[in-house]
Amino acid sequence: MLLLERDSALEALTQYAEQARAGEGRVVLISGEAGAGKSALLEQLQRDLADVRWAGGTCDGLITPRPLGPLFEIAEELGGDLLEACGNGSGRDELFSLLLRRLSAPGTPVVVAIEDLHWADESTLDLVRFLGRRIRMTRSLLLITFRDDALGSDEALRIALGGLAGERAMRRVTVPALSEGAVAILAADSGLAAEEVYRLSGGNAFFVQELVQSAGELPASARAAVLARVARLSDSARAVLDLVAVAGLRIDVELLESLGTTTSDLDELVAAGALVSEARTLRFRHEINRRIVLSEVPEYREAALHAQLLAAILRSGGTDEALLATHADGAGDRDAVLLHAPAAGRRAAGLGAHREAVEHFEAALRFAGDLAPRTAADLYSRLAIEASVIERWQLALDAGQRALELWTEVADPPRLGDAMRALSATMWRLCRGPESMELAIAAVGVLRDGGATPELAGAYAHLAQLRSHHGEIEAASSLLRQAGDLADELDLPDVRSDVANTAAVVAWTRGDEWMPLLRHALDIALDLGAREQTARAYANLCTALSDFGRHAEAESYYVLGAAFCDEAGMVRFGINLRSTWAEILLGLGRWDEAADVCRQVLASGASPLNRLSAAIALGRVLARRGDGDPWPYLDEAVTSADATGRPDLIGLTRSARAEAHWLAGDPDAALQDIAVGSVQVDRTHDWIQGQIATWQVRLGAVVTPAPARLPEPHARLVSGDFDRAAQLWDGLGSPFDAALALLDSGSEPGLREALRRFDAIGAVAAARLTRRQMRRLGLRAIPAGAQPSTRSDAAGMTRREREVMTLVASGQSNAAISAHLVISPRTVEHHVAAVLAKLGVGSRTLVAAEARRRGLLDAPGRPDPAGN
Template identity: 85%
Template sequence: MGLLERDSALEALTQYAAQARAGEGRVVLISGEAGAGKSALLEQLQRELVDVCWVGGTCDGLFTPRPLGPLFEIAEQLGGELLDACRSDTGRDELFSVLLRRLSAPGPPVVVSIEDLHWADESTLDLVRFLGRRIRTTPSLLLVTFRDDALGSDEALRIALGGLAGERAMRRVTVPALSADAVAVLAAGSGLAADDVYRLSGGNAFFVHEIVRSASELPASARDAVLARVARLSDSARAVLDIAAVAGLHVDLGLLESLGTAVRDLDELVEAGALVSDSESLRFRHEINRRAVASEIPVHRKAAIHAQLLAALQRSGGTDEAVLACHADGAGDQAAVLRYAPAAGRRAADLGAHREAVEHFESAVRFAGQVTPRTAADLYSRLAAEASVIERWQLALDAGQRALELWTEVADPLRLSDAMRSLSATMWRLCRGRESMELAVAAVDVVRDGGATPELARAYAQLAQLRSHHGEVEAASLLLRRAGDLGDALDLPDVRSDVANTRAIVAWTSGEEWMPLLRRALDIALDTGAHEQTARAYANLCTALCDFGRLAEAEAYYVRGAAMCDETGMTRFGICLRATWGEILLGVGRWDEAVDVCRQVLASGASRFNRLSAATVIGRVHARRGDGDPWPYLDEAVTSADATERPDLIALTRSARAEAHWLAGNLDSALHDVTVGSLHIERAHEWFQGQIATWQTRLGVAVTPSPTRLPEPHARSVSGDFDRAAELWDGIGSPFDAALALLDSGSEPGMREALRRFDTVGADAAARLTRRRMRRLGLRAIPSGAHPSTRSDAAGMTRREREVMTLVAAGQSNATISAQLVISPRTVEHHVAAILAKLGVASRTLVAGEARRRGLLEAPDRPGAATN
């Protein structure tokens, strides 16, 4: 069956291959629905490219993915240093570097294909990000296929692809559905009506293929067409096919032979088209085939097949714990699960596949009652640690509490201290500040008299961090000296980095120089490969620079830090960085982007701690624009900050809510929030003190922070030098704060300029307040602002595209848009592609901002800073 209507996609891929050959490496994201023909397109490209080294791997959708499965497949094909590294349990970072060196080596250009990325494990997503950011300097081509209908449900995939959107090497190719004319060509001679085939298949190339192959009669669905052919197999061949369906998309021939599979059954399966022969393995023509077959296997039969496969792998000396653990789990074999799942979890964690590690440890703890308390405690501790990395905080809390109970029973002080420290960090992320502090104190007490141990060093460092966040400078400094001495004596790089990081917090609270300390924390972590400490250093650098008004520097560290967190699986800190990025965008006046970023944070399952900044940003934008309900966001942020008992977070969130009350004309509520925010404000750093002082001045009450500690923009406002304050805010790059300072001046020129600026940034609520104040003063010729009727559509969109654009801007998924407008998902996809092109933006998340900037949204739909 021919490859129709793929000329433009094939031409684009050929062009990208030529660019790679010339030394401009490319990563191409190839999207389309399941069965659209992505694999067929790659197969055709492989036939047409000459003098290249083509290697590839496939992500398997069966149970828990094998960490870096595609990379290990690629290593088998490339051999050499990469294969040696994969076989020697080399660390993930080194594996990535070895592959990059191979792609950069002299010789024929390398084309790497990774198929079905929507089923990728976390580390494979990180590999794609790693290569995507570096492949441009190599003569190589990376081809990645994925189902675009998976983007709405797979947060990790969406974030991974979104992170590549701005890379210069990145290109996209979409494989659309076939037209009715193409389907008619493919259906010719089958005896089936082309219109019926098109109606049933929707233009899906795979479905067309399966329906036409059924030939005898029109099936109810493509799945029925697959099963109809399978029904014609002999009983013995069908039994082998069932085994293959449970084993996965690719099945090793040796594995089937070890189960006593007859050659005639394999021949029958290949001749019937149920399986395709690939050198030493057999594979299903498409995952849809495998799933159709697997769906017909009774539950009890499927468990028996898993048991067969597990036994066969054990007999042959199989060493892939991930595969063994999956079959053990499917077979319900408790002993095998407890044997393989923990090992698979540890290996997944080492490779940075933290989601997969969680799944393996979850499998193991289901049978924790069958092992000793010590073994069970270790399993729960590992599960809690991995769950915290990927922001599954309820699971981290439950597992951490159970680990604490078990370590208490075991009476191992060192492990008990670690469990307390870990649970303290979880409580901190859940904004349960008092419980977090109690656990951190207990973690020190339980090992204080046990001599110099790494556990005591880390317990001191954790408690110092919490004390510093509460502004308890003397207590934190004492603990840091103790942690630092132990970290040096025991050569603990993670402790040394954490100590330098927390010393920076103490320094900025005390008004001392902090930047060199944070850089030292980052350098130590980078030099020793301590991913968690590296991520924490980036997060605190970005947050501190943002808090201190150094927005351009903060952006630079955000870019580096977010890339590092993406590539190493540090989800928790990656989300923290994105929340801070939202604060930076808010500060520089890029409000649409700020809201988009912070919505993503809130939708990611982030902890209360990571949600706090994002909710504050969205609440502030709604309040300033007056176009949405800010209170759910601001109330959530205030509640979370109060629960931490941190003076800086209380000041941040209370100032934000005071601003919203002030814009709404509720001065009493604004004053109440500022008063609460001012409590213990002397224990926060100078910029938070400045926020409180400025709002106290604005509301006409006495300023409580010491004027000598205030940053200059705030100090100028407090002293009444509003014009200079506005200049300083402009120098920082914060247009809204500059406009507020001009409004505070009370002069006619100042208010007119403030009004102009509010209108420019879309701060409608602030503009209305300014107009009311100007009218009360009797000023004349007050500008009314732009009227919607004067806006025009300069984008050249059709009426339908405008409808789709509005829904995309409102954050609706393709599936929702399809249902609302009664058009097919594929049609929505075409409209979205056209909209992105006409607006000149790279992703749908940027549609709202650009459309609003051009005045294309009449009624935008908007739903209702932390350091680590």
């Protein structure tokens, strides 16, 4: 079939290939609806490009995709060390590095195509992030196709693509629907009415092709066209087609032949256009075809076909445990599931495909009653770990509790103690503080009598972490010494990293120097390649620097840490970092961005502990602006913090809610929160003590923290030096706190300057409170301030995102938007990515049409691109 209306896309891809050939590697996101012709575009590009090495892989449309399936297909084509590593079970870090090394090698440039990213496993998304951040320094081109209609429903895909939005190497190409004219050309010799073909297909290239090939009779839909063609097959050929549909998008011819498939059946399928021949494989022309065919296969027959495929793969010596586990599960073969699913789960976990690991372990545990207690206990322990990584906390809790029961039955003290420690960590994330502490103490008790073991070292380190967060410094220090001694004796660098990390928590609670300890923890983890310890070190660095008002440093560690967690599949710590990022944005006065990040975190299924910071930040934004209901978020944060029993979190959340009460004109309620937050404030670090002291002054209460422990901005305010406090807050880049200090001064110049600042940053509630105080003092000529916008936005965009959307829709480049709005290009890229995600489109070229369809460009108050 002709490739029509794709000249501009091909021209852009050819240009990007030339840029890559010249040493500026590119990653190109190619989006369009299912059947738009993304694969056909790549096939044409492959024919057009000369002197390049092409390697491609397709993401599985299976229920549980094979971890790194596209990478293994790419390795088959590139060969060498990469193929050897794929065959010997190497870890994903090595596989990623080997692929990057191949793409960076001198000689013929390489084009890598990864198709159907919307079906990618977790590790493949990590691979895309890994390459996207590094490919610019190569002579290679990375092409990624995905369905843009999957962005709205696939959280992992949206986050992965959003993470690439700011990369200089990233480019976008959209494959739109065909016009009526193009459809008319394609339908010209079919005997069908072109307008009817366009009406039924909507310009979708795949549907047009199916309708045109419907042998002169126009079916009711493209689906009917596919089924009509299938109905013309012989019974034996149709049976083979059903088998291929169950197998996946493609299948080896040798595997089909081993099942007794005849050459005549295969020839019939290819001749009819039902399958496409590629070397020694056959594939459907499109995943849509496969799914239509599969939908017609009865469940009982589908199970039988899975069983046939499983037997054939085993006879041929196949060792892909993920594929074997999938067919075993589809066949309902208990013995095969128990043999292959645990191995597939372990391999997926090792490759960082944690979601796929969870699915394989769950498949095996559906038959837990047929397992020996030790085997079942091991699987439940693994399931609990993998579920915790991807923030499925109810599953982690249920699996952890069952593992604990089974290890108790087995009477294996090391595994029992380790299960207690793991379940304690889950309870901690669920903000069940007393239960977490009880389990952590019990784990040490169970393991202590067993002598020097890695499990005991881990239990000491974990209990030290809990003690440190509860401000129990002496107990934490003693446990750290014991954990450190065991780590040295048994050579456990991962435990050494955890010990250094927790020692930093102890140091900042004492008021000692903590940064070198956290840097040491990070260095150990990076050298070891320990993902969890590395992620934890980044998270604590970002949190501590944010808490201590060092926002610029915190932002740098956030960028590094978020990139690491995204690439390493550390979902839990990645969400933790994003929650802290929201707090940083709040402190910097970037409230639109802070609220956006908070809502993403709160919608992600995060643990109560990871939700806490985002709930605080969003509650504060809403309270300060006076344009929403902050109480559900602040009440949730207080409830979670109280349940942990941690003095630092109790102080932090009560300060936040006290601020909201004060802004709402209820100082008595604010005083009650501050009274609770100050009970154990001496067990928290200096900056939380400073918050409590500041609010005690502001509310007329007795200041309880020791003045010597207060950070300088808080100490200045407590001592009455309000102007200096404001200067210090300005120096830290905290505009709201600086304005509050000026308000606290009570002087006319201070009040007027505070009001100006509150109005400038949109702190409506604080500005309202300031005006009331000015009126009470009898001040005249009080500025009225700007009227709040009455505009509503069905797309859920912030004010800045609406401005960027309008400018994008008018055809403005990122550079022009940056100049017009006086914001950095990187910030523009962030806003553009958010706009695309909220509109559910894959390219900026679709923004205008979608925004008009929703009526967003007709709303008042939009920015004038010309600046008039």
